[in-house]
Amino acid sequence: MKRQITIKDIAIKLGLSTSTVSRALKDHPDISPKTRTAVKELAGLLGYRPNRIALNLRNNSTRTIGLIIPEIEHYFFSAIINGIEEIAYKNDYSVMVFQSNESYKREVINTQAVLTNRVDGVLVSFSKETSDFSHFQKLIDNEIPVVFFDRTTEELPADQVVADDYQGAFMAVNHLIEKGCRRIAHFAAPQNLQIGKSRLSGYHDALLKHNIHFRHDLVHLADTYDSAKKTAHDILRRPEAPDGFFAVNDMSAIAIIKAARELGKRVPEDIKVVGFENSKSAAISEPELTTVDQFGFDLGREACLMLLKRLKSTDETDFKPVKKVIKTKLVVRSST
Amino acid sequence: MKRQITIKDIAIKLGLSTSTVSRALKDHPDISPKTRTAVKELAGLLGYRPNRIALNLRNNSTRTIGLIIPEIEHYFFSAIINGIEEIAYKNDYSVMVFQSNESYKREVINTQAVLTNRVDGVLVSFSKETSDFSHFQKLIDNEIPVVFFDRTTEELPADQVVADDYQGAFMAVNHLIEKGCRRIAHFAAPQNLQIGKSRLSGYHDALLKHNIHFRHDLVHLADTYDSAKKTAHDILRRPEAPDGFFAVNDMSAIAIIKAARELGKRVPEDIKVVGFENSKSAAISEPELTTVDQFGFDLGREACLMLLKRLKSTDETDFKPVKKVIKTKLVVRSST
DNA sequence: ATGAAAGCGCTAACAC
DNA sequence: GTGTTAGCGCTTTCAT
Numbered sequence: 001m002k003r004q005i006t007i008k009d010i011a012i013k014l015g016l017s018t019s020t021v022s023r024a025l026k027d028h029p030d031i032s033p034k035t036r037t038a039v040k041e042l043a044g045l046l047g048y049r050p051n052r053i054a055l056n057l058r059n060n061s062t063r064t065i066g067l068i069i070p071e072i073e074h075y076f077f078s079a080i081i082n083g084i085e086e087i088a089y090k091n092d093y094s095v096m097v098f099q100s101n102e103s104y105k106r107e108v109i110n111t112q113a114v115l116t117n118r119v120d121g122v123l124v125s126f127s128k129e130t131s132d133f134s135h136f137q138k139l140i141d142n143e144i145p146v147v148f149f150d151r152t153t154e155e156l157p158a159d160q161v162v163a164d165d166y167q168g169a170f171m172a173v174n175h176l177i178e179k180g181c182r183r184i185a186h187f188a189a190p191q192n193l194q195i196g197k198s199r200l201s202g203y204h205d206a207l208l209k210h211n212i213h214f215r216h217d218l219v220h221l222a223d224t225y226d227s228a229k230k231t232a233h234d235i236l237r238r239p240e241a242p243d244g245f246f247a248v249n250d251m252s253a254i255a256i257i258k259a260a261r262e263l264g265k266r267v268p269e270d271i272k273v274v275g276f277e278n279s280k281s282a283a284i285s286e287p288e289l290t291t292v293d294q295f296g297f298d299l300g301r302e303a304c305l306m307l308l309k310r311l312k313s314t315d316e317t318d319f320k321p322v323k324k325v326i327k328t329k330l331v332v333r334s335s336t
Numbered sequence: 337m338k339r340q341i342t343i344k345d346i347a348i349k350l351g352l353s354t355s356t357v358s359r360a361l362k363d364h365p366d367i368s369p370k371t372r373t374a375v376k377e378l379a380g381l382l383g384y385r386p387n388r389i390a391l392n393l394r395n396n397s398t399r400t401i402g403l404i405i406p407e408i409e410h411y412f413f414s415a416i417i418n419g420i421e422e423i424a425y426k427n428d429y430s431v432m433v434f435q436s437n438e439s440y441k442r443e444v445i446n447t448q449a450v451l452t453n454r455v456d457g458v459l460v461s462f463s464k465e466t467s468d469f470s471h472f473q474k475l476i477d478n479e480i481p482v483v484f485f486d487r488t489t490e491e492l493p494a495d496q497v498v499a500d501d502y503q504g505a506f507m508a509v510n511h512l513i514e515k516g517c518r519r520i521a522h523f524a525a526p527q528n529l530q531i532g533k534s535r536l537s538g539y540h541d542a543l544l545k546h547n548i549h550f551r552h553d554l555v556h557l558a559d560t561y562d563s564a565k566k567t568a569h570d571i572l573r574r575p576e577a578p579d580g581f582f583a584v585n586d587m588s589a590i591a592i593i594k595a596a597r598e599l600g601k602r603v604p605e606d607i608k609v610v611g612f613e614n615s616k617s618a619a620i621s622e623p624e625l626t627t628v629d630q631f632g633f634d635l636g637r638e639a640c641l642m643l644l645k646r647l648k649s650t651d652e653t654d655f656k657p658v659k660k661v662i663k664t665k666l667v668v669r670s671s672t
Numbered sequence: 673a674t675g676a677a678a679g680c681g682c683t684a685a686c687a688c
Numbered sequence: 689g690t691g692t693t694a695g696c697g698c699t700t701t702c703a704t
Contacts (some may be wrong), residue, residue: 001396001454002479006681017691022683030689052452053398054681056389057696060337064432064453072421078414085408085435089442094432094453096400099421106425116388117400117430118337143338225620254620261622284561284590286597286622342697353675358699366673390697393680 005048014038025050056118064094065307066114066122070102070151075279076249076296077125080149083300084123091308093120104129111135114144121145121307126153131192145310149303151193159310161303161324165195168292168328169202172246172274175290177210179336181244181272184212185235187222187256189248196223199248199276218242228252232259236271243271250275250282253289257335272336287334299326341384350374361386392454400430401643402450402458406438406487411615412585412632413461416485419636420459427644429456440465447471450480457481457643462489467528481646485639487529495646497639497660501531504628504664505538508582508610511626513546515672517580517608520548521571523558523592525584532559535584535612554578564588568595572607579607580672586611586618589625593671608672623670635662 007025011018016035024031024039042048056062065088069077081097088095096117100107107127114122115138122139124146133156139146140158152160176184186203189196200219207214220235222228228247235241236259247253253275257267265271267287275282278293302324343361347354352371360367360375378384392398401424405413417433424431432453436443443463450458451474458475460482469492475482476494488496512520522539525532536555543550556571558564564583571577572595583589589611593603601607603623611618614629638660 001456002477004478004681007683008681018681019683019692020690023690026683032689035689049448049452051393051454051681053389053392053396053454054696055683057387057393057680057698058682060389060696062389072408072417073411073414075409075411078409081408081433082435085433089435094434094449096430097417097421097433098430099418099425113430116385118387118389120337141338142340251616251620258620280587281617281620284587284594284617284621340697343699344697354697355676355699356674358697359674362699368673371673387697390680391699393682393696394698394700396680 004051005043005046006051007048009046010039010042010048014042060118061120062118063092064096064117064119065304066096066098066117066119068098068100068107068110068114068122068124068126070100070125070127072097072099075281076150076277076294079296080125080300080303083297083302084304085300086297087301087304087308093308100127102127102129104132108135111139115139115142119144121147121311123303123307124148125151127151128190128193145307147303147307147310149299151195153194157319157321159306159322159324161299161306161326162195163294163299164325164328165198166202166205168276168294168330169199169246170206171202171328171330172276172290172292173203173206174209175330175332175336176244176246176272176274177206177212179244179268179272181242182212183218183240183242184244184246185218185220185242187220187228187231187245187247187252189223190221196248203246222252223248225251225255228255229259232256233263236260236263236265241271245271245273247273247275250277250279250289250291253291253335254281254285257285257287257289268334268336274336278331282331282333285335290333290336291331293329293331295326295328302326340387341379341382342387343384345382346375346378346384349378396454397456398454399428400432400453400455401640402432402434402453402455404434404436404443404446404450404458404460404462406436406461406463408433408435411617412486412613412630415632416461416636416639419633419638420640422633423637423640423644429644436463438463438465440468444471447475451475451478455480457483457647459639459643460484461487463487464526464529481643483639483643483646485635487531489530493655493657495642495658495660497635497642497662498530499630499635500661500664501534502538502541504612504630504666505535505582506542507538507664507666508612508626508628509539509542510545511666511668511672512580512582512608512610513542513548515580515604515608517578518548519554519576519578520580520582521554521556521578523556523564523567523581523583523588525559526557532584539582558588559584561587561591564591565595568592569599572596572599572601577607581607581609583609583611586613586615586625586627589627589671590617590621593621593623593625604670604672610672614667618667618669621671626669626672627667629665629667631662631664638662
């Protein structure tokens, strides 16, 4: 990078001291209008831009947010990043992105990276592998505000923002039942994730409400396209195959539809399918997928807003973690 | 953030000077093994981590890459970010993400933001609106290495990495012709984008090769789902409707399939469709979409590698911009 | 083998 | 109204 114009350059050219220039630049009341305009004019002319790094060092703040996320390529997460970036942009913060790639080990390294980069705060959705949270505890120990989103834990004293997973799952399964399904399978996320538990629990309670017996053999761990496709193939061939499916995300749901089609079953006539996410793929699948909208963009916005709030409030006395729940919404399309 | 352990803390506790501690920490040969171990031990014990910000100021480098991108939510771009982050991670760089949201104005602000943040280099794919490049020229004037990817320009002296758009388009259209199509429509990207031009040109030349007359009325600007759906509806109702479509991206292609279905036309029997991107949606659409794989992940990797190369080479004398082309590949599925 | 001092760019308490 | 000075954390000449 080219040598940048500094406050000192301006000071010398104007025969002033650096402090005067500094003050003039930030409209300090003590400075005479004359010098102020002179300084600002020259600064503009020379294309002066304050050196953020120097400011960072001085203020011990970087106006940067660290984001640790499992996979950027997943639609839901990219929608969240979009929301985060939107809020950060409006508040003049920058966002540093770190992917864990669903690896616990890499996630630990990511937490070190955000520490090294001295970000002001961190937004986290942890990996599927993560069940030990000490690396995040270390961030908190360093008094770096952390906000968890989507994949969160109650084990740490940190803010969190989640979709209303339980309610979403309940609505989804309730909808299937009202559409006539009685043997409803659930393709679940790992149970170490709170979202996995909550959605299972919503599924369970919706069955209960309608006096449908909960059967363990109808619940399967299958939260990717490939695993869901395989599992769907297996259980759709059983004599008493399910007539309804509630999948933990859209890709799993679409995999079920694909499997059904390959086995000559019609959707929604023979089986009905509901997803969770409301991704772009849901809208273009055939038939179009009924799904629970998770409002990833809003979730990202909200998470970022909560973090910024923490960054503003300096009083770290009696910290009370806040949990924000984003309402979900059932989007009914033609797969049910 | 909590007060961090500094080199000074260690120095005081050990009765040494900061310079000695600094040297010990980086295995300077002058330092006696005794003090070296003592320093390192205490550093480990206290959880010392070098203050990157101080280093940044001193070295005038941040080990950070700025990324300016139209839309994170678009699958192709998220795949690219994935590739970029991968390479950055391996080389101990961090990535700051800025979205232009396809807005020229915001993109200009983004370039100011990367300047302010003193990133070491910048990766750019510019917005659809952008036709003036002076904001990027300003980066180059500041001797900040810039690598353009996907949406690039020849107007600036900068490296670029692009997919082989011409070849991909040519293959796609050639494939349609070999499958029997004769009236092939092209849903194009804006022509201020090089990719728009190249893909149109590949389309044109494939027709030429087979002695099919190029007709302007078969080329439409339609690079989003909604615009493509609308346009497809219009032209599929014409008396001499096209029998083949080459769309500039997958979402447009899928919109065409949807429109055809709504009009009672069968794909691929009545019309055939090829997209460009090979997104996840392409694999799950019905029928599954034939498309040109753009290898976004590799493109991102390559762009980042090129940038890192520039960051290493200090000799800025006789700078020769390099253009790297990523081969594309036709992925044949059931929409053709 | 170790220490003192300067400096990266900026700000703010303290002079005058 | 403006200048002097110290300091943010670190490295690196230059001494000793």
